[in-house]
Amino acid sequence: MRRDPECIFCKIVAGELPSKKVYQDDKVTAFHDIHPIAPVHILIVPNQHIASVNQVEPEDADVLGHMFWVARQVAEQMGVAERGYRLIVNTGEHAGQVIFHIHMHLLGGRPLGRMLCQS
Numbered sequence: 001m002r003r004d005p006e007c008i009f010c011k012i013v014a015g016e017l018p019s020k021k022v023y024q025d026d027k028v029t030a031f032h033d034i035h036p037i038a039p040v041h042i043l044i045v046p047n048q049h050i051a052s053v054n055q056v057e058p059e060d061a062d063v064l065g066h067m068f069w070v071a072r073q074v075a076e077q078m079g080v081a082e083r084g085y086r087l088i089v090n091t092g093e094h095a096g097q098v099i100f101h102i103h104m105h106l107l108g109g110r111p112l113g114r115m116l117c118q119s
């Protein structure tokens with residue numbers, strides 16, 4: 001399993017840092033964002049360290065595809081599947097990525113507005 005010893009999300013996956021986990025299997029972990037911006041704000045991460053979409057390789061396809069199935073499970077578990085939710089993957093500086101372990105934000109529980117603000 002690829003791992004970065006300095007990475008916060010690698011430590012959360014391993015249980016070395018606390019988090020409110022909502023799902024975990026051998027490939028993927030999902031937990032509550034520490035600073036939620038919507039009533040439901042869950043982070044879905046691969047257990048192995050991939051820094052961002054810019055480092056994705058063909059052999060990562062299985063785990064990245066599995067993240068979408070986990071998103072579906074978590075959306076149902078959190079009660080937002082029917083009314084809808086948004087999945088966001090920030091990549092790099094212009095997208096505001098601050099944690100360089102690839103992650104999917106699952107946001108829901110209220111109308112989320114347009115995809116981007118106009119500024």
Ligand code: 5GP
Pocket residue numbers: 008019020031032033034035036043089090096097098099100
């Ligand atoms: P990014 O901007 O990189 O896409 O999002 C990183 C997210 O990770 C932010 O929404 C931030 O609130 C969340 N986050 C940062 N540190 C921690 C942490 O230690 N625990 C949890 N649960 N979330 C974190």
Ligand code: ZN
Pocket residue numbers: 003004007008009010011048049050100101
């Ligand atoms: Zn990591």
